[in-house]
Amino acid sequence: MAYSLLCMIVFFLGILLWIYHWKNPRCNGKLPPGSMGLPVIGESFQFFAPYTTSDVSPFIKTRMERYGSLFRTSLVGRKIVVSTDPDVNRFIFQQEGKLVQSWYMDSFDDIVGKENVLSSHGFLHKYLRNLVLNMFGSEALKEKHLSELDGLTIKHLQLWSTQPSVELKQAISNMIYDFTVRKLFGWKESRSAEKLRGCYSAFIEGLISFPLNIPGTAYWQCLQGRNKAMKVVKSMLHDRRRASPKKQDRDFLDTIVEEMSKPGSILSEQTALDLLFALPFAAFESASSAVVLALKNLRSNPLALAELTQEHETILREKETKGSSITWKEYKSMTFTHMVINETIRLGNIVPAIFRKVVKDIEIEGYTIPAGWIILACTPAVHLNSTKYQDPLTFNPWRWKGRELNAGSKFFMGFGSGVRLCAGAEFVKLQIAILLHYLVTNHRWTVTNDGKAVRQPGLLFPEGFHVRILNKNSYEVAGER
Numbered sequence: 002m003a004y005s006l007l008c009m010i011v012f013f014l015g016i017l018l019w020i021y022h023w024k025n026p027r028c029n030g031k032l033p034p035g036s037m038g039l040p041v042i043g044e045s046f047q048f049f050a051p052y053t054t055s056d057v058s059p060f061i062k063t064r065m066e067r068y069g070s071l072f073r074t075s076l077v078g079r080k081i082v083v084s085t086d087p088d089v090n091r092f093i094f095q096q097e098g099k100l101v102q103s104w105y106m107d108s109f110d111d112i113v114g115k116e117n118v119l120s121s122h123g124f125l126h127k128y129l130r131n132l133v134l135n136m137f138g139s140e141a142l143k144e145k146h147l148s149e150l151d152g153l154t155i156k157h158l159q160l161w162s163t164q165p166s167v168e169l170k171q172a173i174s175n176m177i178y179d180f181t182v183r184k185l186f187g188w189k190e191s192r193s194a195e196k197l198r199g200c201y202s203a204f205i206e207g208l209i210s211f212p213l214n215i216p217g218t219a220y221w222q223c224l225q226g227r228n229k230a231m232k233v234v235k236s237m238l239h240d241r242r243r244a245s246p247k248k249q250d251r252d253f254l255d256t257i258v259e260e261m262s263k264p265g266s267i268l269s270e271q272t273a274l275d276l277l278f279a280l281p282f283a284a285f286e287s288a289s290s291a292v293v294l295a296l297k298n299l300r301s302n303p304l305a306l307a308e309l310t311q312e313h314e315t316i317l318r319e320k321e322t323k324g325s326s327i328t329w330k331e332y333k334s335m336t337f338t339h340m341v342i343n344e345t346i347r348l349g350n351i352v353p354a355i356f357r358k359v360v361k362d363i364e365i366e367g368y369t370i371p372a373g374w375i376i377l378a379c380t381p382a383v384h385l386n387s388t389k390y391q392d393p394l395t396f397n398p399w400r401w402k403g404r405e406l407n408a409g410s411k412f413f414m415g416f417g418s419g420v421r422l423c424a425g426a427e428f429v430k431l432q433i434a435i436l437l438h439y440l441v442t443n444h445r446w447t448v449t450n451d452g453k454a455v456r457q458p459g460l461l462f463p464e465g466f467h468v469r470i471l472n473k474n475s476y477e478v479a480g481e482r
């Protein structure tokens with residue numbers, strides 16, 4: 002009797018000690034203030050709670066008010082320091098490969114693959130990044146993809162204008178997806194590509210979700226989708242490796258196969274598969290959200306829409322050959338359009354957080370962030386700071402006028418910063434610019450169902466965004482704009 006009582010006391014003391022250590026993690030210095038929440042779960046439920054404002058998430062906001070710009074928490078079993086400070090963020094991004102490494106939430110790693118370009122380090126990262134930039138960087142866009150994107154956009158807008166209403170997020174996703182997989186895998190694989198598309202939609206919602214691998218959860222569905230998708234990509238890669246090399250019409254898969262067969266190549270099959278799987282997704286999901294947000298913003302601001310329309314009508318008027326596709330020079334001259342895009346990215350915060358893993362203890366602002374912890378750079382907090390951006394929740398493209406910003410300035414990190422600046426940024430901007438050009442010059446549009454955006458904290462449009470696209474010179478309903 003006395004013995005079992007003793008056991009119980011020791012057991013409870015053990016648990017108390019464990020909880021104490023959870024709440025007060027070890028650190029060779031002073032940790033930033035904050036709460037570690039419940040054991041193991043931490044503050045994950047608060048972090049993943051959906052919200053509908055475009056403001057900084059309530060989770061971050063309340064903690065900023067309580068603790069300041071640097072605070073600690075715990076998410077999905079990880080010890081985290083959140084930074085909402087532009088200088089700290091910039092410092093962290095400059096430390097890539099030194100004090101920190103890029104890291105994606107464990108769920109993200111399982112889903113997107115441990116060896117993808119997002120979480121690879123050092124030399125391999127540079128190598129993969131160059132492969133991607135050769136495909137989607139400015140040079141390739143200008144020389145190879147511009148006229149094709151142009152034709153594709155005209156064609157899709159025409160098609161959509163024959164339909165009573167289109168769900169724009171889905172429609173744009175499909176368009177960008179088709180283009181991307183054609184560039185990646187070539188024409189012939191289009192049936193596999195369709196199969197692959199189905200797999201992607203199975204896991205979008207679980208992408209940034211609580212990593213609970215139990216049948217039925219969003220996370221579980223995610224992993225299922227990935228496994229299926231991987232099978233498709235793998236069989237495409239194997240088929241191509243068996244085929245004889247092409248001289249013409251080469252796609253990304255040809256490049257990958259060629260790189261893999263070089264003696265001493267650092268491109269392993271797993272790395273190649275992860276890259277091929279992650280790219281279409283990186284491309285269509287974020288880019289289609291950006292287009293929807295741009296149209297939502299323009300709808301809320303008729304003056305901006307008018308100025309945008311004027312810019313594109315001027316381009317049309319000054320064209321040397323009528324009806325020719327958009328040139329790179331014209332694209333670069335779309336100043337107001339670029340202001341609209343920047344403002345959409347700033348306000349949209351499509352990527353709600355950027356993560357880095359601490360490799361060596363970091364001393365900053367009088368605090369210590371221990372090795373092994375994760376830093377969550379909360380870029381929205383900077384994009385929505387009223388000191389830097391007046392009336393931060395208002396869509397105001399004119400605020401970009403004359404702003405001399407470098408890509409990835411510490412106040413604008415919508416596409417990240419430093420050596421990991423988004424490899425698809427120019428591709429997305431070009432895509433949006435072309436779409437806006439034809440939308441405002443050839444068409445009119447009315448919103449038939451303006452579904453709310455939800456963030457959890459990844460951006461979702463559960464009800465979609467439905468528009469009716471009309472040809473500019475047709476007036477079907479009297480009185481319609």
Ligand code: HEM
Pocket residue numbers: 103118119130133137280283284285287288291346351352355356414415416417418420421422423424425426428429
């Ligand atoms: C509006 C759309 C997009 C936004 C807001 C966006 C945002 C970002 C951000 C914030 C990062 C930095 C991540 C980090 O530092 O850890 C990033 C990296 C990256 N993005 Fe994008 N992105 C977009 C579209 C695209 C597209 C269309 C592609 C594909 C062609 C793409 C490919 C990549 C790649 C490959 C990286 C990793 C770069 C590296 O680590 O070197 N992104 N993106």
Ligand SMILES: *[C@@H]1O[C@H](CO)[C@@H](O)[C@H](O)[C@H]1NC(C)=O
Pocket residue numbers: 065070085382386387388389
């Ligand atoms: C906004 O930025 C200023 C200057 O960088 C800073 O002092 C202030 O604390 C920030 N405000 C919020 C709410 O983060």
Ligand SMILES: *[C@@H]1O[C@H](CO)[C@@H](O)[C@H](O)[C@H]1NC(C)=O
Pocket residue numbers: 336339340343401402403404405406407408409410413
């Ligand atoms: C948009 O932002 C980028 C920074 O990423 C900057 O270089 C560019 O000048 C901005 N464009 C306009 C038109 O303000």
